[in-house]
């Protein structure tokens with residue numbers, strides 16, 4: 001199981017989460033569509049509400 005890091009969208013301020021494999025890469029935010037660079041934040045944030053996995057940013061609670 002790989003570690004994940006939390007980061008924040010600079011466009012809409014949504015909390016995102018991604019595999020550490022994505023550090024330094026960019027993906028569009030699922031909320032506002034802005035390109036977000038994956039960069040680790042100190043673990044002081046609340047639980048992330050979105051998860052970036054397999055190269056895609058998806059809601060953590062998937063309904064589909």
Ligand SMILES: [Zn+2]
Pocket residue numbers: 009010011012013014029030031032033034
């Ligand atoms: Zn956003």
